[in-house]
Amino acid sequence: MARSIPPGSAERTMRIGGHALKVFTYKPAGYRKGPLLVVFHGMNRDADNYRDHAKSIADRFGMVVAAPKFDLENFSMALYQRAGIVYRNALRPREQWTTTVALRLVDAIRRGEGRPNLDHYLLGHSAGGQFLCRLVAFSPVTARRVVLANPGTWVFPNDVDFPFGFGGRTAPLAGEETLKRYLALPLTVYLGDEDLDGANLTTGAAMFQGKTRYARGRKFFAAGKALARQKRWPFNWRLVTVPGVGHSGELMFASARIKQALFG
Numbered sequence: 001m002a003r004s005i006p007p008g009s010a011e012r013t014m015r016i017g018g019h020a021l022k023v024f025t026y027k028p029a030g031y032r033k034g035p036l037l038v039v040f041h042g043m044n045r046d047a048d049n050y051r052d053h054a055k056s057i058a059d060r061f062g063m064v065v066a067a068p069k070f071d072l073e074n075f076s077m078a079l080y081q082r083a084g085i086v087y088r089n090a091l092r093p094r095e096q097w098t099t100t101v102a103l104r105l106v107d108a109i110r111r112g113e114g115r116p117n118l119d120h121y122l123l124g125h126s127a128g129g130q131f132l133c134r135l136v137a138f139s140p141v142t143a144r145r146v147v148l149a150n151p152g153t154w155v156f157p158n159d160v161d162f163p164f165g166f167g168g169r170t171a172p173l174a175g176e177e178t179l180k181r182y183l184a185l186p187l188t189v190y191l192g193d194e195d196l197d198g199a200n201l202t203t204g205a206a207m208f209q210g211k212t213r214y215a216r217g218r219k220f221f222a223a224g225k226a227l228a229r230q231k232r233w234p235f236n237w238r239l240v241t242v243p244g245v246g247h248s249g250e251l252m253f254a255s256a257r258i259k260q261a262l263f264g
Helices: 047-053 055-061 098-112 127-138 168-173 176-184 204-209 213-231 249-254 258-263
Strands: 008-016 019-027 036-040 064-069 120-125 145-149 187-192 238-242
Touching: 008 047, 008 098, 019 047, 019 055, 019 098, 036 047, 036 098, 036 127, 047 055, 047 064, 047 249, 055 064, 055 249, 055 258, 064 098, 098 120, 098 127, 120 127, 120 249, 127 145, 145 249, 145 258, 176 213, 187 213, 187 249, 187 258, 204 213, 213 238, 238 258, 249 258
Parallel strands: 036 064, 036 120, 120 145, 145 187, 187 238
Antiparallel strands: 008 019, 019 064
16 A cells, blocks of 8 residues: 655555565655655666665755666566567567556555645656656656656657667557657756766667767757757757766766756
């Protein structure tokens, strides 16, 4: 049964869709019913550290934090970074997607707070940013804003094969209305301008996105903006750059520019 997040730092295990997820939480002293911030960890699966990195955000803006752990034993790269949408070369039913697990978790936390319509924000760094990019590309979201910080790859608004675009196995899910919805999302491309190391970046099909995470993020934003202008569609993405920061979730979260990334 969902229950309210206690004050301070805590952890709990929540059963969502057949998965037992460990969730690390934080509620500031003097919390006054502010919004929920759900944080998605990087490839080291260190949700506790990401919860700790987000404490400064919670303290500054009166938010409550939840950081679920998608452990490597149960969530491989295909099931986490690539969101479980396509697995073993087959398009899976939506109820089996890891994105569905994440969205159900958000709803359970909101119910536990006794506020099923609680405003919420989604923030993912690195592998967590990759996961969130696939989530918002293919699933409806009600978050006030989704912040993608330094992911290694993106879902470009084109017909390149999944997981780098809307083509291939996911082509039946795509179309003009899907792309129009994608470009209209309240999405922030949040980049450290010194994230220039090419290590651990997917080679091959992903290299068209750029040679570094910083280059890829800027190219992704530019591609969305160009398509929206061409189609005369609404475009609600935001590009925020943090000077002097590389591939560090801690520094990206601590930056003064996180306010712009989340709230404009």
